[in-house]
Amino acid sequence: xxxxxxxxxxxxxxxxxxxxxxxxxxxxxxxxxxxxxxxxxxxxxxxxxxxxxxxxxxxxxxxxxxxxxxxxxxxxxxxxxxxxxxxxxxxxxxxxxxxxxxxxxxxxxxxxxxxxxxxxxxxxxxxxxxxxxxxxxxxxxxxxxxxxxxxxxxxxxxxxxxxxxxxxxxxxxxxxxxxxxxxxxxxxxxxxxxxxxxxxxxxxxxxxxxxxxxxxxxxxxxxxxxxxxxxxxxxxxxxxxxxxxxxx
Numbered sequence: 602x603x604x605x606x607x608x609x610x611x612x613x614x615x616x617x618x619x620x621x622x623x624x625x626x627x628x629x630x631x632x633x634x635x636x637x638x639x640x641x642x643x644x645x646x647x648x649x650x651x652x653x654x655x656x657x658x659x660x661x662x663x664x665x666x667x668x669x670x671x672x673x674x675x676x677x678x679x680x681x682x683x684x685x686x687x688x689x690x691x692x693x694x695x696x697x698x699x700x701x702x703x704x705x706x707x708x709x710x711x712x713x714x715x716x717x718x719x720x721x722x723x724x725x726x727x728x729x730x731x732x733x734x735x736x737x738x739x740x741x742x743x744x745x746x747x748x749x750x751x752x753x754x755x756x757x758x759x760x761x762x763x764x765x766x767x768x769x770x771x772x773x774x775x776x777x778x779x780x781x782x783x784x785x786x787x788x789x790x791x792x793x794x795x796x797x798x799x800x801x802x803x804x805x806x807x808x809x810x811x812x813x814x815x816x817x818x819x820x821x822x823x824x825x826x827x828x829x830x831x832x833x834x835x836x837x838x839x840x841x842x843x844x845x846x847x848x849x
Contacts, residue, residue, distance in 0.1 A: 633660070637695060644672045644681075644730070645688035652685055680728040683720045687734050690717035694740055714741035721754070726761035736771045743775060751775050759791075766795035770803060777810065786810045801832045808837045821846055 638646065638660060646660070647668050653661035673681045693713035700706040717738045724731050735758035739751040752775060758768040769792035776785035789807045796803055808823035824837050825848050838848065 632658075633692060637692065640695070641688065641691065642733075643668075644676060644684065645691065647672050648681075648685045648688055676730050677725050677728045680720070680724040680730060680734075683723045684730070686716040687720035687724075687730075687737060690714070690720070690737050690741065694737070694744070697744065710741060710744045714738070714745065717741055726757075732758045732762055732765045732767045735768055739771060739775065743778070748775060748779055764795050766792040766800060766803060769795060770806070773806065773810070782810060782814050786814065798826075801827050801830045805832055805834060805837055809840070812837070812840055817841070817844060817846060821848065824848055 633641070633649075638649075641649075647664045650660055650663040651669050655661070676684060690713040693709045693716065697706050697709035697713065700709060717734065721734050721738050724734055728734075735754050738754045742748070742751040742754065752772065755768045755772040755775070758765075759772070762768075769788050773785040773788035773792065776782070776788060786807065789803055789810060792803045793800065793807060798804075804823045805827045808820045808827060811817075811823065812820040820837070821841060824841055828838060828848060841848070
């Protein structure tokens with residue numbers, strides 16, 4: 602039997618060869634479209650710009666050293682050094698979402714997981730971007746049909762930073778996809794507490810889950826909170842209206 606740790610090590614090494622630092626290869630192994638570039642977090646754009654510094658690429662040298670150092674300080678040196686693999690994972694998952702050919706889609710998802718894991722296992726669990734890295738790993742796991750592994754990585758992120766609400770929110774979406782609505786609600790209640798009631802998105806999703814569970818009064822309560830903040834999505838309101846409930 603192949604040693605599991607050795608197999609993971611080879612997998613991570615393969616990801617490491619994909620996105621090498623300046624001097625090892627001219628650029629990352631992909632080129633974003635203008636829309637993809639605009640959708641990336643700024644720290645990913647800064648990393649991409651820096652990795653391609655000095656080369657004749659469209660997005661090279663778009664940011665100054667000041668930007669680079671600011672994000673390195675914000676994210677933390679340990680995590681930022683390997684962050685470009687996580688950024689690559691975002692890219693591959695986005696491409697996979699719109700890929701219709703099964704084999705190519707699987708290829709993109711696999712590369713997304715490899716790159717996300719490369720950053721994840723090297724990241725500081727207290728880094729400000731750690732929850733997002735964990736969510737990206739979980740997303741790739743879900744794309745591969747491994748919900749248990751997705752739940753595990755999200756719970757680790759929650760344990761590392763219990764006051765951040767993002768991992769709770771994605772955990773809720775995993776449970777919802779599994780049909781475990783009570784678990785999903787519990788995760789969202791925890792997310793709402795972590796966000797101190799300040800996330801309209803979390804409360805919107807709580808309203809939807811309560812409605813699915815048949816708790817219409819609770820759903821109305823969340824809807825009133827959400828729409829008092831001019832939340833743009835109207836799905837919850839429309840669902841309540843179909844049940845004869847208004848928010849007046």
